Amino acid sequence: MNFIDEENINSLINDKSLHDEKHQWEIIVKAKEAKGVSLKEAAALLNITSQEILEEMFSAAKEIKEKIYGNRLVIFAPLYLTNLCVNNCLYCAFRVDNKELERKSLTVDDAEAEARALVQQGQKRLLLVCGEHPKKSSTKFIGEVIERIYSINEDGNNIRRINVNMAPLSVEGFRELKSFDIGTYQIFQETYHYDTYKIMHPSGPKSDYDWRVTAIERALEAGIDDVGIGSLFGLAEYKFETLALLSHAFHLENKFGVGPHTISVPRLEPALNAPAALQPPHAVDDLSFKKIIAVLRLAVPYTGIILSTRERAELRRELFAVGVSQISAGSKTAPGSYKESRESANEAKFEQFQLGDHRSLDEIVKDCCDLGYLPSFCTACYRSNRTGDRFMALAKTGDIGKICVPNALTTFHEYLVDYAGEQTRITGQEFLKEQLAKESDTVRNKTENLIHRIDEGERDIYF
Ligand code: SF4
Numbered sequence: 001m002n003f004i005d006e007e008n009i010n011s012l013i014n015d016k017s018l019h020d021e022k023h024q025w026e027i028i029v030k031a032k033e034a035k036g037v038s039l040k041e042a043a044a045l046l047n048i049t050s051q052e053i054l055e056e057m058f059s060a061a062k063e064i065k066e067k068i069y070g071n072r073l074v075i076f077a078p079l080y081l082t083n084l085c086v087n088n089c090l091y092c093a094f095r096v097d098n099k100e101l102e103r104k105s106l107t108v109d110d111a112e113a114e115a116r117a118l119v120q121q122g123q124k125r126l127l128l129v130c131g132e133h134p135k136k137s138s139t140k141f142i143g144e145v146i147e148r149i150y151s152i153n154e155d156g157n158n159i160r161r162i163n164v165n166m167a168p169l170s171v172e173g174f175r176e177l178k179s180f181d182i183g184t185y186q187i188f189q190e191t192y193h194y195d196t197y198k199i200m201h202p203s204g205p206k207s208d209y210d211w212r213v214t215a216i217e218r219a220l221e222a223g224i225d226d227v228g229i230g231s232l233f234g235l236a237e238y239k240f241e242t243l244a245l246l247s248h249a250f251h252l253e254n255k256f257g258v259g260p261h262t263i264s265v266p267r268l269e270p271a272l273n274a275p276a277a278l279q280p281p282h283a284v285d286d287l288s289f290k291k292i293i294a295v296l297r298l299a300v301p302y303t304g305i306i307l308s309t310r311e312r313a314e315l316r317r318e319l320f321a322v323g324v325s326q327i328s329a330g331s332k333t334a335p336g337s338y339k340e341s342r343e344s345a346n347e348a349k350f351e352q353f354q355l356g357d358h359r360s361l362d363e364i365v366k367d368c369c370d371l372g373y374l375p376s377f378c379t380a381c382y383r384s385n386r387t388g389d390r391f392m393a394l395a396k397t398g399d400i401g402k403i404c405v406p407n408a409l410t411t412f413h414e415y416l417v418d419y420a421g422e423q424t425r426i427t428g429q430e431f432l433k434e435q436l437a438k439e440s441d442t443v444r445n446k447t448e449n450l451i452h453r454i455d456e457g458e459r460d461i462y463f
Contacts, residue, residue: 003251004192004213009243012043019047028053028060031298034067042246042299046239046291054291061294061323064301070401071435072376072408073368074304074326075361076125076163079114080335081106081145083350085131087204089190091232091268091276093352094131096204100273102349104335105136108144115149115159117338121330121361122419124377124411125161127186129333132167132205139169139176146180156459157418160379163228167205168215174222183382184261185219186228187212192244193236200235200276213248220256225388227252228306230264233289234280242292249300258389262304262326263296265289269310271353286315290322297323302395312356313367320373330361365415366424369431376408377415380462406447407462409435413451414459 012018018040027041037045048054082105085094093101106114118126128145130137142164149159161183168187169177177185191197194209201207216227229248231241245263253259267284271277284292296305307316307324309331316327332338334350342350359367368375380403381391394400409432416428436444450461 004244004247009240012040013239018044021050021053024048024053028057032060032063034064034301036301037299039243039246042295043243045295046242057294058322061297062321064297065323068301069325071372071374073373074376075329076127077118077123077328078127078129078331080333081111081128081130082133082136083131083335084133084136087132087206088202090200091274093271093274098273104350106335108148110336111145112148113339115152119152119154119157119159122415125379126159127163127165129165139173143180161382168212171218171222174219174224178222178224184226184228185224187215188230188232189213190232191235193240196236226261228262228264229260230266232266232268233284234268234282237282238284238288238292242295246299258392259300260303262306264306265293266308266310269353272348277353290319293319294322302392309355309357313359316357317371329364362421362424366427369427374408374435375412377411378407380407403463405439405443406450409447410450414454
C-alpha cells in the first residue's frame with residue numbers, strides 16, 4: 001500500500017545525515033512542545049546512540065506523557081475466546097499446522113464465566129481476542145458474547161468497556177461489529193515489511209497483506225471511532241517497523257482527521273511450536289525496545305501506548321516511565337484460563353505465547369502505587385461518547401485531565417473498596433490521599449464528592 005512507502009522508509013534508515021547528534025538534540029527540544037515529530041525526525045531519533053542524548057529523549061518522553069495523561073495508567077485484561085485458527089502465522093502457537101496445541105473454544109456461557117472471573121478480580125475493561133475461524137470467532141458469535149458480558153452486574157460491578165482484537169472485516173462487517181457497542185477495534189499488522197509478511201503468513205486469509213493493512217480504514221469508514229494499531233517487534237528490523245507504524249498513524253490522521261487511539265508494541269515471546277517466536281528473525285534488545293516506545297511517544301503524543309504482560313515486571317516498570325499509558329494486568333493468553341486456573345505446564349498446551357509478567361492484578365496495582373502511577377479503571381469517555389475526534393479535541397486542549405483525574409481516582413477508590421488485598425488497600429488509600437492533595441480545589445471537591453458516593457454504596461459513577 002502506498003501509505004507504507006518502503007522505499008522512503010529505507011532511504012530514511014540509510015540517510016547518514018540523520019545521525020547528526022546536534023540535530024537529534026534539536027528534535028528532542030522541539031518534541032517537548034507535544035506537537036509530534038515528522039517521519040524523518042523520528043528516523044533521526046531512532047539513530048540515537050549517545051547515552052546522554054538517549055537519557056534526554058527518555059526524559060522528554062516522560063515529560064510529554066505526564067503533560068497529557070498525568071501519572072495515570074489505564075488497566076485492562078485480554079479475554080481469549082478460541083485458540084482455533086485457520087491461519088498459519090509462524091510466530092503463533094494457535095497456527096493451524098500446530099498439532100502440539102490443545103484446541104479449545106469458549107461458548108457464550110464459558111465467556112460469561114471468564115468475564116465474571118475478571119469482574120471478581122476488579123477488572124472493568126476487557127480486550128476480546130480470538131484466532132480467525134468462520135464458526136468459533138464469527139462476528140455474530142462475538143456479538144452474542146459482548147451482549148452477555150455487558151449484562152453481568154455483580155453489586156454494581158461490571159465490565160464497562162469491551163475492546164475487540166479480531167480478523168479484518170468488510171465495511172459491512174465492521175458496521176455490524178460497531179452495533180455491538182464495542183470500545184476500540186484493534187488489529188496489528190504484525191509486520192509492515194511486505195516480503196517478511198509473506199514469509200510469516202504462508203497460508204490462510206491472513207496471507208493477504210493489503211486486506212489486513214487497510215482494515216483500520218474500513219473500520220473508520222464503518223463509524224468505529226477508536227481504532228488501535230500495532231507491530232509485533234522481532235519479525236522485521238525495528239527501525240523499519242517503527243517508521244512504518246508511524247506512516248500508518250500519519251496516514252490515518254491525514255485521511256480521517258484522527259489518528260489511531262492506541263498503538264501496541266508487542267514483542268515476540270516464545271510460543272509452543274512456533275518457529276519465528278522461538279528464534280525471532282530480528283530480536284529487539286531491551287534498550288532498543290525502550291527507544292522505540294520513547295520515539296513513538298514523541299512522534300504521536302496524543303496516542304495511547306499499550307504495553308502488555310509479554311514483558312517481564314522489572315522491564316515494564318522501566319518502560320512505564322517513557323510514555324506507556326495503558327497496561328494489561330493479570331493476563332492469560334489461553335481460552336478458559338481465568339476460570340480454570342490451569343497448572344503452568346498444562347496452560348502452555350493452550351496458550352498463544354508465554355508471558356513475562358505473571359503477577360496478579362492486585363500485585364500490579366500495588367506496584368503502580370509504589371512507583372507513583374495511578375491505576376485507572378475508568379471507561380467514562382467511551383460511555384459519554386467522547387471518542388475519536390471528540391476525545392482528541394479534549395486531549396489536545398489539555399481539558400481531558402479535568403475529567404480524567406476525578407474519574408481515575410474514583411474508579412481506583414472503587415477497586416480499593418471492593419477488591420484490593422489488605423496491603424494494596426493500605427498503600428492505595430495513602431496514595432489516593434497524596435494524589436488528591438496535589439489537585440486544585442475544584443478537582444479535589446468533585447472527586448471527593450464521587451468518592452463519598454462510592455462509600456455510600458453507589459457504583460459506576462463518573463463525569
Ligand atoms: S496470530 Fe492470529 S491469525 Fe495468526 S495463527 Fe495466531 S491467532 Fe491465528
